[in-house]
Amino acid sequence: MAGPTRGFLGRRRERDPRLPPGQYDAGRDWPVLTAEPTPRISPGTWSITVDGRVESPTTWTWDEAHRLPRSEYRGDIHCVTTWSKFDTWFAGVSVDTLLEAARPTPEAHFVVATSKTGYTTNLPLADVTGGKAWVVWEYDGGPLPVEHGGPVRLLVPHLYFWKSAKWVTRLTLLQRDQPGFWEQNGYHDRGDPWREQRYQGD
């Protein structure tokens, strides 16, 4: 850790305790960051599959997913590019509900989420179970906008937001960790904003 920067006072003296280190409050904005062109996916062609190390690989269509018990998240989200957004409201289904149906085998310890675009991100299974992760299609009471991952994205709000794969279509359970897109491109494997795990080596 370097010492103080000459002449830097910093502006935000009253720091909101909801802000993890190095983050700022984006306020009403919701910046868009993606590495690829935004795909246009109609709900009719979307589905979500849970496969890999599970007893019964399962696929839900849009309608089938909507018949699952509704689950909501109200709280904050944090992007590795240093913005945080407070008091968001998402709705969809808990990942726990999907896993209950697919039944992970004892050797399942990790998950890779895959988007319709081919984007991938990896997570420890423990980070998507126990009420910590959702597959969501609603934001603020309306359909999730396409630039924010609509019609459906993964939501893992306790980790940096690149883990919340936009346009998610598959969750594959694995025995061993398998780095995803950003994780192969210099970013941290887990991405806990409270530990500031931004890049490899943090």
Added chain:
Amino acid sequence: MPRAVELRLDVADRVQHLAGQHYVVRLTAEDGYTAQRSYSVASAPGNPLVELFVERLDDGEVSTFLADVVEPGDRLEVRGPIGGWFVWDGERPALLVGGGTGVVPLVAMLRTARELGRGDLLRAAVSTRTLAELPYADELLEAGALVGTTREPHGVRPAGRLTAADLVPLWEPGQTAYVCGSAGFAEAASQLLVELGIPATDVRVERFGASG
């Protein structure tokens, strides 16, 4: 107040960057408060200094400090190079499409090509409100970039956003497209490329919002 500054940093024992990568600049106050932002590298890897282009945002906590307070000789905490996706390897043909300050990583690619003597590999189209507001305008024009201006005509080209007619002549099969700019620009430009028939998997996008 300057609209932007170019910071040239002497980074000890640095890892050579690839064109398109960025650095993080982290500022620390006396009481330990920190603020950090990412800035694209504009220089080619062969340059002994690392050049960062910083647009000064009036309400930006970090960019106002870098533009108004930092003086030659100051020490800054930096981290980099970062990013393994929006990078050009110096070997493959590429189409570069940038908007506003989004041209900065593309300038690094053009400089790298010049260093390698492989200017033939790159085609570039950039969009700016006016020529005066375009970072590295002279260099972009010299490298043969198509410059579209949205608020004034430029040469025979009327004012307006980049269109398919601008990009089609620059496109060749086998190119990777690199699109960089604001979220709105990047969205429009990347959709335009996809509509032209460029496989979405060959389009790499770097979007940024004003982040101070």
